[in-house]
Amino acid sequence: MSELSSYPTGIRLSDDNRLVIDWSDNVRSRIPFRILRDNCPCAHCREAERNPQPAELLPVISAAEAQPLMVQGVKPLGNYAYTIAFSDGHDTGIYKLELLRQLGDAIADAES
Ligand SMILES: [Zn+2]
Structure with a gap:
């Protein structure tokens, strides 16, 4: 993966349940x-995706999953990543950062 040339200049949570990242090249990601x-x-999570358990065919919604998913915390990890705590x-x-940018660009494409 090529080195990312931009970096976040601002990061916040929006009222419509998105992570909003402003990048140094004036792109705004809303994920x-x-x-x-x-x-x-x-x-x-990657393992679960590769090997779906039979239980996933008969999903049982837990109390936590029945609630709207929220982000409870975003913490920088060094200068290359963030850790995100979900509800x-x-x-x-x-x-x-590369992943966040990819997701942001994919959303922007999907919504444009
Ligand atoms: Zn995970």
């Missing part, structure tokens, strides 16, 4: 929390 959660890069209790994903 829905659910998209972030579904793209969690941690080993556990379902998951906070081990390390979202590299």
Whole structure:
């Protein structure tokens, strides 16, 4: 993956449940929390995606999942990533800037 030439100049949570990132090249990413959660890069989530458990065919919605997914905290990790704490209790994903930018660009394409 090529080195990212831009960096976040501002990051905040919007009222419509999105992570809003302003980049140094004047691009604004607006990524829905659910998209972030579904793209969690941690080993556990990637493994679950590769090997769906039979239980996922008969989904049981837990109390946490029945609530709207929220982001409870965003913390910088060095100068290359953020960790994001979700309201379902998951906070081990390390979202590299490249991933955040990719997700933001994909959303922008989908919504334009
Ligand atoms: Zn994860």
